[in-house]
Amino acid sequence: MKRDFSPTVLDFGPIHIYLARHFGFCYGVENAIDIAFRTIEENAGRRIFLLSEMIHNPQVNADLKASGIEFLQDNSGKQIIPFESLTADDIVLIPAFGTTLAIEKKLKDIGIKIEQYNTTCPFVEKVWNRSEVIARNQYTIVIHGKPNHEETRATFSHASANTPSVVVRDMDEAKELAKYILGEKPFEQFYTVFKGQFSEGFDLSRHLQRIGVVNQTTMLASDTQAIADYLKETMISRYGLTEENLRERFADTRDTLCYATNDNQTAVTGMLNTKADLAIVVGGYNSSNTSHLVELCEEKLPTFFINNEEKILSAQTIMHYNFHLKSELVSEYYLPSKHPVSVLLTSGASCPDALVEGVIKKLAGFYPASKSVEEIVTQFQ
Numbered sequence: 001m002k003r004d005f006s007p008t009v010l011d012f013g014p015i016h017i018y019l020a021r022h023f024g025f026c027y028g029v030e031n032a033i034d035i036a037f038r039t040i041e042e043n044a045g046r047r048i049f050l051l052s053e054m055i056h057n058p059q060v061n062a063d064l065k066a067s068g069i070e071f072l073q074d075n076s077g078k079q080i081i082p083f084e085s086l087t088a089d090d091i092v093l094i095p096a097f098g099t100t101l102a103i104e105k106k107l108k109d110i111g112i113k114i115e116q117y118n119t120t121c122p123f124v125e126k127v128w129n130r131s132e133v134i135a136r137n138q139y140t141i142v143i144h145g146k147p148n149h150e151e152t153r154a155t156f157s158h159a160s161a162n163t164p165s166v167v168v169r170d171m172d173e174a175k176e177l178a179k180y181i182l183g184e185k186p187f188e189q190f191y192t193v194f195k196g197q198f199s200e201g202f203d204l205s206r207h208l209q210r211i212g213v214v215n216q217t218t219m220l221a222s223d224t225q226a227i228a229d230y231l232k233e234t235m236i237s238r239y240g241l242t243e244e245n246l247r248e249r250f251a252d253t254r255d256t257l258c259y260a261t262n263d264n265q266t267a268v269t270g271m272l273n274t275k276a277d278l279a280i281v282v283g284g285y286n287s288s289n290t291s292h293l294v295e296l297c298e299e300k301l302p303t304f305f306i307n308n309e310e311k312i313l314s315a316q317t318i319m320h321y322n323f324h325l326k327s328e329l330v331s332e333y334y335l336p337s338k339h340p341v342s343v344l345l346t347s348g349a350s351c352p353d354a355l356v357e358g359v360i361k362k363l364a365g366f367y368p369a370s371k372s373v374e375e376i377v378t379q380f381q
């Protein structure tokens with residue numbers, strides 16, 4: 001069946017909001033939040049910790065904190081509460097993006113039952129399982145991800161337990177890696193350029209002869225595909241491969257891309273076919289998948305990345321995040337004075353729908369002649 005990725009039109013009259021066909025929470029995030037709140041409910045009186053932020057959304061994490069949960073580490077893996085202060089009776093929730101084998105072991109050694117409260121997303125586990133299978137066939141794993149992201153650190157740890165592994169951040173690093181595969185650069189430079197991104201004992205003379213590419217699930221699927229294709233072509237040209245013997249040197253890992261991130265990204269691509277004045281993307285500023293949605297929109301039209309409706313200060317002024325500069329900026333006259341104004345709207349995989357609703361209501365509220373939200377909702381009933 002052909003899937004529909006065209007946006008849903010909310011026609012308020014003076015403002016048309018085009019809502020992406022898929023936006024917001026993915027299965028993994030919903031599942032993790034569900035388990036977290038159920039754990040709080042069922043374990044009154046016990047200390048409950050989260051290894052680090054459940055998802056990259058400040059509101060959700062603030063809610064969890066308000067419910068009594070404490071964070072053991074920050075997003076970069078820096079310890080906030082020492083593991084040594086934990087006891088076997090404490091509950092530690094593993095977040096949706098999983099954790100490293102070393103941390104799993106540390107918690108198990110204390111006697112903490114991590115399996116019971118593990119919210120690692122099945123799609124992240126799928127990447128680990130696939131890595132295990134290709135590792136068994138002696139492929140080196142190339143992980144497309146941000147080296148310091150929790151999920152990449154977890155995937156790197158699981159993959160490198162079975163086979164040599166290396167992380168590439170983007171196409172530039174994939175091209176750099178290709179130079180060592182092709183023998184175009186002296187091996188010593190690899191160890192400096194990829195410092196902190198390869199597994200212990202990584203031996204360039206042996207470990208780039210058979211490779212498979214997996215990703216941090218929230219990277220742009222099209223970027224991972226482009227990197228995998230580039231490295232595949234590199235292997236073909238280095239070893240003179242054909243379609244028949246390609247698999248001897250390059251593992252097929254296409255089925256490890258997460259459907260949810262993919263759907264949100266494809267829905268943005270579908271939404272961008274609509275002519276509009278601006279785009280608003282809602283999500284946590286440190287959310288990887290949200291920044292990729294922003295990137296897609298920025299290529300086409302003025303885009304404002306906000307983490308909730310309060311950043312829309314008025315009909316003239318908006319405070320928004322520039323993730324290239326890593327800072328919040330204030331822009332004036334972001335809404336054109338023409339009627340109707342067309343706004344594209346989407347949100348990242350860690351953004352609650354209530355925040356998107358808040359943005360819709362705020363924007364529509366700037367136009368006294370606009371239809372009410374209730375009137376719009378009845379069109380869809």
Ligand code: SF4
Nearest residue numbers: 026028121123217258
């Ligand atoms: S983006 Fe995909 S892999 Fe990541 S938590 Fe969501 S469903 Fe799971």
